[in-house]
Amino acid sequence: MALAPHGRKPTIYDIARKCGVSGATVSRALSNSGYPVSAPVRASIEAAAKELGYTPNAVGRMLRRRESMDIGVVLPNLSNPYFTSVLLGLETEAHRLGYNVLLSSSFRDPDIEARALRMLATKQVAGAIVSLTRPDAALLRELQAGGVGFVTFDQKVEGLQCSRVEFDFEAAGLLAVDHLVEQGHRDLVFVSSPIDRPSRVALRAGFLEGLERHGIPDGADRCLLGGIESEGTEGYEVENGRLLAAGLADSGRLPTAVFAANDITAFGVIQGLTARGIRVPEDVSVLGFDDLPFSAWVTPALSTIAHPAFETGAMAMRLLAETLKDRDRISVQKFAPRLVPRASVRRRGSDAPASGAATGTPDARTASDSKYRRIAP
Amino acid sequence: MALAPHGRKPTIYDIARKCGVSGATVSRALSNSGYPVSAPVRASIEAAAKELGYTPNAVGRMLRRRESMDIGVVLPNLSNPYFTSVLLGLETEAHRLGYNVLLSSSFRDPDIEARALRMLATKQVAGAIVSLTRPDAALLRELQAGGVGFVTFDQKVEGLQCSRVEFDFEAAGLLAVDHLVEQGHRDLVFVSSPIDRPSRVALRAGFLEGLERHGIPDGADRCLLGGIESEGTEGYEVENGRLLAAGLADSGRLPTAVFAANDITAFGVIQGLTARGIRVPEDVSVLGFDDLPFSAWVTPALSTIAHPAFETGAMAMRLLAETLKDRDRISVQKFAPRLVPRASVRRRGSDAPASGAATGTPDARTASDSKYRRIAP
DNA sequence: CTGAAAGCGCTTACAG
DNA sequence: CTGAAAGCGCTTACAG
Structure with a gap:
């Protein structure tokens, strides 16, 4: 791209001059406007554009048309693989629909969230897909009134009308207990980092409900919460799992199976147990939640409950596109949990892996091949 | 944000009218221009702005100033945790410097790469940080001439003058052999997926060089390459590792230690070995490369060689900011490898973990606390 | 300290 | 099919 005589990048007027036509005609020829332009004129314009190394200026176009193909994404933290997968799904779908993604991580800081949201409005994004730590409904409504379409996922913001994609966390807790009981376990423990998010509350509620349905007593005592708070990275989850599991081992009152609040915590649990010479799954079964990609890669491959991250992102993007068409x-789309039996849960008193579990070969999943049942809202 | 009388978002002129001043004055008061505006006028403007729910329009400003605080990022694939960490570092630094990130994944498709690059130019980004599968130097030069600053990482594009952050892959291969030999291993094998990228070539070259320095024969025979090509996700790396390790076990000619081309491959190796009843690290030691966050989370915690992903991203952003200041x-910044001994490599014939390895407790790393030596270019 | 005016690069009714 | 003109929202020399 050579610079035009005025020392800047060539514009439609440089092309116009070169072809002896007006800027309007160049614009019509180059912008797929559908507006009729005679074949020879069009050809000369295209040739001149190529020769000058013309690149359209999306900023000029955006200002004039007052519409944008950019969308914002604000997430807590990319260091959590769940959000990485959401972003991957979201970006794949955005690309397919012709949208560009402006990314902001908030590190769970409400001030950063607010700043990112305002910045997106400033940039005139068409919409935003957000997962907020402490949502400011008033701000969101203000930006919405200013024309920004919103979609949330894994959260409902009180006082804000917008599409969202949900997940049935309670059903996941229930499913966990069902599976473990079905595999002959009745001495169960739920292990988690401090329960901050509503999703965690629901997951635990599902676990407790499951215990009750199966007539397993002492529900509340079976919930073990770590003491380490988030510090931006996900390491605290591993650490909580590790400490809690080690404590369990030292107490001498080991359950036969533990349900971890997420896969990362499950890894910590496995570490803590293994360090005490307790084998997984021979001595204790461990069930995770999330189904992160690498949960299929470790040894033993982690049995877990899938939280469809990629699908959540893709669906959020689809709902946003829908909103942008029709304000x-x-x-509301709600995903249901799905059991992914692998090697870390074993039927009680058996040498074989849990029935239904893939044996040696971990499932080779691509980012999008798993199909999730959707619950009608 | 209420809509202005004209049915659109309020502009500086709505404020100007309300305050009985000119648009120029409003602009000066609101844009931190440093230009003097009398205190009472400024106050009334600020009050009116707040009352009208004014949000500055960055598109208008951008068009007028002909400068942008947006930067583009083009990566192969977010499903590779290495790139996720690079993005995390890059975004953290961008945020600190006041830049916004426009994200594009290319899925290793050169056409998508070219389209993404053109799109970024169209959007008038100040610069871009890229890792390209098949870089088109002519295109990059063209966009560069059009004003886009480029920084590459882990790759040097022939025929393009730009800053870049490098990593000494060859030294990493060398370091791997040094460590393994130092732990008493001489029967080594290098396991990798098909060697496409130059970085892999260099890593293997370092491994071979290491063998030679230590007088270990049959270098080329000790390099095992998988047959499964990339399909967009990283699962093929696990699979190659798994198959190769299983083959090794079945052949009955097991080495005492294997060096995997990356941590993900190492997980595959561990799976393949374990499935054949071979224990890691008791029977065979496994050393990875990358030091992904979750490599510290698995059991046994993976011994590996760190490839500073977060730092690479942050440094790339810093180099870009530097380029944008002074075209x-x-x-060129080059990072050196660093050994991270954990539990998957054990001194030959010993019950203890490799000397220097963390024992029970995996190191709790935050995304940015590790310090890497930088090699002067 | 303030304003009138031009202009960033584009699109689009309007007129022909 | 083509062009002249206005205008998207802002900034910034220039003049006072």
């Missing part, structure tokens, strides 16, 4: 339309 | 300045 009044809001929809 | 003629190009610098």
Whole structure:
């Protein structure tokens, strides 16, 4: 791209001059406007554009058309693989639909979240897909009134009307207990980092409900919460799992199976147990939650409950596109959990892996091949 | 943000009208221009702005100033945790410097790469940080001439003058052999997926060089390459590792230690070995490369060689900011590998973990606390 | 300290 | 099919 005579990048007027036509005609020829332009004129314009190394200026176009193909994404933290997968799904779908992604991580800081949101409005994004730590409904409504379409996932913001994609965390807790009981376990423990998010509350509620349904007593005592708070990275989850599991081993009152609040915590649990000479799954079964990609890669491959991250991101993007077409339309999509039996849960008193579990070969999943049942809202 | 009388978002002119001043004055008051505005006028402007729910329009400003605080990022694939960490470092630094990130994944498709690059130019980004599968130097030069600053990482693009951050892959291969030999191993094998990228070539070269320095024969025979090509996700690396390790076990000619081309491959190796009843590290030691966050989370915690992902991203962003200040300045920063001994490599014939290895407790790393030696270019 | 005016690069009714 | 003109929202020399 050579610079035009005025020392800047060539514009439609440089092309116009060169072809002896008006800027309007160049614009029509180059912007796929559908507006009729005679074949020879069009050809000469295209040739001149190529010769001058013309690149359209999206900023000029955006200002004039007052519309944007950019969308914002604000997430707590990319160091959590769950959010990475959400972003991957979201970006794949955005790309397919012709949108560009402006990324902001908030590190769970509400001030950063607010700043990122305002910045996105400033940039005139068409919409934003967000997962907020402490959502400011008033701010969101303000930006919404200013034309920014919103979609949330894994969270409902009180006082804000917008589409969202949900997940049935309670059903996941229930499913965990069902599976473990079905594999002959009745002495169960739930292990988690401090329960901050509503999703965790729901997951535990599902676990407790499961215990009750199966007539397993002492529900509350079976919930073990770590003492280490988040510090931006996900290491604290591993650490909580490790400490809690080690404590369990030292107490001499080991359960036969533990359900971890997420896969990362499950890894900590396995570490803590193994360090005490307790084998997984021979001595204790461990069930995770999330189904992170690498949960299929470790040894023993982690039995877990899938939280469809990629699908959540892709669906959020689809709902946003829908909102941008029809501002009044809001929809709620809810995903259901799915059991992924692998090697870390074993039927009680058996040498074989849990029934239904893949044996040696971990499932080779691509980012999008798993199909999740969707619950109608 | 209420809409202004004209049915659109309020502009500086709505404020100007309300305050009985000119648009120029509003602009000066609101844009931190440093230009003097009398205190009472400023106050009334600020009050009116707040009352009208004014949000500055960055598109108008950008068009007028002909400068942008957006930067583009083009990566092969977020499903590779290495790139996720690079992005995390890059975004953290960008945020600190006031830049916004436009993200594009290319899925290793050169056409998508070219389209993403053109799109970024169209959007008038100040610069871009890229890792390209098949870099088109002519295109990059063209966009560079059009004003886009480039920084590459882990790759040097022939025919393009730009800053970049490098990593000494060859030294990493060397370091791997040194460590393994130092732990009493001489029967070594290098396991990798098909060697496409130059970085892999260099890593293997370092491994071979290491064998030679230690007088270990049959270098080429000790390099095992998988047959499964990339399909967008990273699962093929695990699979190659698994198959190769299983083959090794079945052949009955097991080495005492294997060096995997990356941590993900190492997980595959561990899976393949374990499935054949071979224990890691008791029977065979396994050394990885990358030091992904979750390599510290698995059991046994993976001994590996660190490839500073977060630092690479942050450094790339810093180099880009430098380039944007001074277009003629190009610098090359090179990171050196660092050994991270954990539990998957054990001194030959010993019950203890490799000397220097953390024992029970995996190191709790935050994303940025590790310090890497930088090699002067 | 303030304002009138031009202009960033583009699109699009309007007129022909 | 083509062009002249206005305008998207802002900034910034220039003049006072």
